[in-house]
Amino acid sequence: MTVRGQLVRFAMVGVVNTGTYYACYLVLLNRLSYVVSHVLAFLLSMTGSFFLNSRFTYRTRPTWRKFLLFPLTNAANFVITTTGVYLLVDVLHLSSRYAPLVAAATAVPVTFVVSRTIMLRPDRARTADTRRSADRGPAAGTPCDAHLGGSSEGCLSASGEPTANGL
Helix, strand or coil, rough: CCCHHHHHHHHHHHHHHHHHHHHHHHHHHHCHHHHHHHHHHHCCCCCCCCHHEEEEHHHCCCHHHHHHHHHHHHHHHHHHHHHHHHHHHHHCCCCCCCHHHHHHHHHHHHHHHHHHHCCCCCHHHHHHHHHHHHCCCCCEEHHHHHCCCCCCCCCECCCCCCCCCCC
């Protein structure tokens, strides 16, 4: 899948995630302060976002390692949106009902880059196997991106077709 396709899917997941976050936020806002409501809604929607992005956006198997690293993808998002919500509500006096939506839009590009890096990061075992095979070159009929260094003979494109010179 191309980066553009991933970005489109990421945006679609983002819309669903934002709707989930906002619904949770509004429900929690009936009983809790806006900051506590924001934090809890954020954590709930982040869990859903992990599974949607894993399967739908990047088409990768969810693992415990990725799940534990996934909050790093939202660390920048959390800081940007939390700071934004605070500034919009307490400094600019925007309604606490709409401030999270405005703040969330500013965090999307950063979240995509970090999310893509973590979700498409090879597993450690595969990386170790790749390093060992790099000295020998790729085995015939293997994807080129499975090999770091070494020869590109016998590589397959992302669609599984043989490539010329590994390109």
